[in-house]
Amino acid sequence: MTTFTKIPEDQTPCISIDVSRRVAKINPNIYGGFTEHIGRCIYGGLYEPGSTLSDKKTGFRKDVLAALKELKVPVVRYPGGNFVATYHWMDGIGPREKRPTRPELAWRDTETNQFGTDEFLQWCEVLGTQPYLCLNMGTGTLDEALAWVEYCNGSGDTHYANLRRRHGREKPYNVKYWGLGNEVWGDWQIEQISKEVYATKTVQWAKALKKLDGSIELILCGISGHTSWDHHVLMECIPWISMHSVHIYTSANHRHLPNVTAPRSAERSIQITSGLIDLARIERGIPPWVPRQTICFDEWNVWDSGRANPERGAEEQYTLSDALAVGAWLNIFIRQAKDVGMACIAQSVNVISPLMTTKKGIWKQTTWWPLLLFCKYMRGETVGVHVWSGCYEGETEPWWIRSISCETPWLDVSACVDEDGWAGMVVINIHPEKSFKTDIKGLKKVREVKVFTVTGSDVEVRNGDGVENVKVKESCWDAEGKFTFGKHSLTLLRWKVVDFGIGGDREDQEWERI
Numbered sequence: 306m307t308t309f310t311k312i313p314e315d316q317t318p319c320i321s322i323d324v325s326r327r328v329a330k331i332n333p334n335i336y337g338g339f340t341e342h343i344g345r346c347i348y349g350g351l352y353e354p355g356s357t358l359s360d361k362k363t364g365f366r367k368d369v370l371a372a373l374k375e376l377k378v379p380v381v382r383y384p385g386g387n388f389v390a391t392y393h394w395m396d397g398i399g400p401r402e403k404r405p406t407r408p409e410l411a412w413r414d415t416e417t418n419q420f421g422t423d424e425f426l427q428w429c430e431v432l433g434t435q436p437y438l439c440l441n442m443g444t445g446t447l448d449e450a451l452a453w454v455e456y457c458n459g460s461g462d463t464h465y466a467n468l469r470r471r472h473g474r475e476k477p478y479n480v481k482y483w484g485l486g487n488e489v490w491g492d493w494q495i496e497q498i499s500k501e502v503y504a505t506k507t508v509q510w511a512k513a514l515k516k517l518d519g520s521i522e523l524i525l526c527g528i529s530g531h532t533s534w535d536h537h538v539l540m541e542c543i544p545w546i547s548m549h550s551v552h553i554y555t556s557a558n559h560r561h562l563p564n565v566t567a568p569r570s571a572e573r574s575i576q577i578t579s580g581l582i583d584l585a586r587i588e589r590g591i592p593p594w595v596p597r598q599t600i601c602f603d604e605w606n607v608w609d610s611g612r613a614n615p616e617r618g619a620e621e622q623y624t625l626s627d628a629l630a631v632g633a634w635l636n637i638f639i640r641q642a643k644d645v646g647m648a649c650i651a652q653s654v655n656v657i658s659p660l661m662t663t664k665k666g667i668w669k670q671t672t673w674w675p676l677l678l679f680c681k682y683m684r685g686e687t688v689g690v691h692v693w694s695g696c697y698e699g700e701t702e703p704w705w706i707r708s709i710s711c712e713t714p715w716l717d718v719s720a721c722v723d724e725d726g727w728a729g730m731v732v733i734n735i736h737p738e739k740s741f742k743t744d745i746k747g748l749k750k751v752r753e754v755k756v757f758t759v760t761g762s763d764v765e766v767r768n769g770d771g772v773e774n775v776k777v778k779e780s781c782w783d784a785e786g787k788f789t790f791g792k793h794s795l796t797l798l799r800w801k802v803v804d805f806g807i808g809g810d811r812e813d814q815e816w817e818r819i
């Protein structure tokens with residue numbers, strides 16, 4: 306959790322971290338991924354049979370797997386996205402030569418079904434990640450959904466469990482996470498429905514799915530967390546679900562400061578959804594021993610659909626500004642860790658992704674580097690931080706960010722302490738022209754701080770195939786004096802915590818600095 310005090314622009318900023326203020330556990334699932342049948346995400350992305358870069362037997366791209374292993378991706382959502390609204394999972398199982406090729410309506414494409422349920426679940430096993438399957442609540446039926454759960458998880462002598470066995474897989478996959486549709490509220494969806502119809506249908510589906518397999522966790526389909534849809538469906542469906550899904554993409558058409566402050570809207574959305582969850586629990590009388598539902602931010606990223614048209618594969622080329630925005634997104638998941646049960650960057654390969662493939666290998670976008678730093682080091686528990694700095698006061702995207710009192714400080718900060726006692730603090734200086742010499746409190750007796758910096762020559766700079774203008778630079782700091790956060794940069798400071806026990810190093814701290 307990070308609190309903030311605005312100070313005049315000519316005063317020295319200060320960040321005070323109190324590692325004894327353990328605010329919430331960070332769910333490792335906030336570093337989840339998403340792979341949809343769209344563009345080159347599956348075909349030519351994670352799956353390319355015949356390529357010298359792929360495993361001969363499975364067709365899985367080995368370089369993609371190695372990159373995602375570096376991120377330790379804990380969970381991956383599949384098969385969509387909008388794609389799922391007309392997807393019939395049975396088309397994608399069994400002998401490949403018998404699988405039908407179908408028109409694909411979400412992205413006006415053709416689906417060959419050469420990659421399906423078994424391929425995805427085996428890919429997850431190779432990656433060492435948990436699958437999260439999204440059900441077709443567009444043209445799909447409850448019977449199909451039940452059959453899918455049985456195919457994946459059934460251990461008895463039943464039809465679909467036996468079908469899985471006939472396809473060579475004896476033991477169940479035990480898929481735990483199941484999404485109750487994707488964006489079924491949107492007018493771009495096949496079989497778009499109203500919140501009332503969705504809520505009624507979902508309760509019926511959830512009842513049956515849970516009867517079939519009580520161990521699964523169901524994820525409700527929300528919008529952005531701050532709509533009457535979210536309110537209604539939570540109120541009606543809360544007894545059945547473990548998480549409420551929200552989707553937000555941010556962008557600001559190359560205007561740097563609106564771009565990097567846009568994720569603040571998602572922070573408010575988490576806070577609002579958290580309130581809606583509590584409201585629904587109170588009104589529906591959910592007893593305290595039923596675990597509190599969390600938020601599944603199962604599509605998030607920077608995405609300018611003008612730059613990256615989804616019907617042309619949605620391949621973005623991200624700027625440094627976008628990398629800082631991705632850092633700001635991740636800071637939010639750390640700060641709001643109490644409420645976020647899962648988050649999936651959309652998407653994991655090629656499609657609005659930090660990771661790109663070519664026929665010859667992979668390359669990493671600007672946005673890869675903040676993601677990698679967070680995945681490696683920002684784990685454990687969120688800790689309390691207070692920031693004193695000036696702030697951005699211009700236009701925001703969406704316009705309402707400051708009208709609901711979201712702050713947009715020049716220094717966007719989150720901090721944590723991991724299980725091995727390493728503190729991590731990410732500071733994003735969003736200012737395009739000004740570096741900030743900053744006092745840092747709470748580092749008493751710390752001798753060495755490891756410093757990881759992501760920046761570049763200007764906010765518009767990009768990476769490309771063989772071009773790495775933006776990456777991570779490593780250095781050290783002796784924790785003496787002020788630290789300078791360079792203009793348009795993301796800095797991760799990491800140090801071994803000196804444990805002062807509960808209450809921290811209170812006597813020695815100079816709280817009244819300003």
Ligand code: AHR
Pocket residue numbers: 341385386387388487488604615651652
């Ligand atoms: O991630 C791309 C698309 O964005 C997804 O298919 C859809 O759910 C969202 O609108």
